[in-house]
Amino acid sequence: MDRIASWLLAAGLALAPVAAAAQDGEGRLTGLKLSGDQPIQIESDRFEVDETRGVGIFTGNVSVVQGPTLLKSARMTVHYDRDAGSATTGSAAIQRLEVEGGVYVRSESQVATGERGTFDMQTEVLTLSGKEVVLTEGENVVVGCRLTVQMATGQAKLESCKGEGSGGRVRMLLTPGSENRQ
Numbered sequence: 001m002d003r004i005a006s007w008l009l010a011a012g013l014a015l016a017p018v019a020a021a022a023q024d025g026e027g028r029l030t031g032l033k034l035s036g037d038q039p040i041q042i043e044s045d046r047f048e049v050d051e052t053r054g055v056g057i058f059t060g061n062v063s064v065v066q067g068p069t070l071l072k073s074a075r076m077t078v079h080y081d082r083d084a085g086s087a088t089t090g091s092a093a094i095q096r097l098e099v100e101g102g103v104y105v106r107s108e109s110q111v112a113t114g115e116r117g118t119f120d121m122q123t124e125v126l127t128l129s130g131k132e133v134v135l136t137e138g139e140n141v142v143v144g145c146r147l148t149v150q151m152a153t154g155q156a157k158l159e160s161c162k163g164e165g166s167g168g169r170v171r172m173l174l175t176p177g178s179e180n181r182q
Contacts, residue, residue: 038067044076054082054095062099068108073117074101096120103128111136114147124151131161139175 045060115130145161
C-alpha cells in the first residue's frame, strides 16, 4: 500500500509554484517527494472488503499517516486489482483511491482541504475537488474548486468555482516575507 504515499504527498503540495503560476491557473509543482520507504498507518471506525469487486472501504474518522503526512476523511475507498493479491490482507495492487467527506491533508508546512479526492495509480493523476478547495502554506492561501496534479510531470491546474458565487475566479492571498516566518 505504499502507493498511497503518492496520493498523500501530492495533496500536501508546495504552494510557491502554484502561486507563481496562478494567473493562468496552471503551474509546475516541484519538490514532490515520495516516501515509499516509510510505513503507512491507516485507522478508521470500520473496514469492509468486497473481494469480488476488489474494493476496500474505510469509514468513520479515517486517518492515514505516513511520515510527516496526514490524511483525514469520513470515507476512503481503495480499488484493488483483483488478479494481483488479496484486498483483505492488503497485498493486492491498488488501482485507485477515492476519499470523501471533509478531506484534510497535511504534509509538513502545507495543508489542503476539499470535499472529495481521487488518485489514479496508473495515470498518476490526483484530483481534489469541492465547493472550496483550499491550499495553505503559512499565511499564503489559494482557493479554487478543482485541483488536478499530474504526478509524473509535476503539472498542476487549479480551476475556479464557476457558478459558486466566486465570480468564476481562482483566489489567492500571498503575504510577503511569510516564507521567512515559518
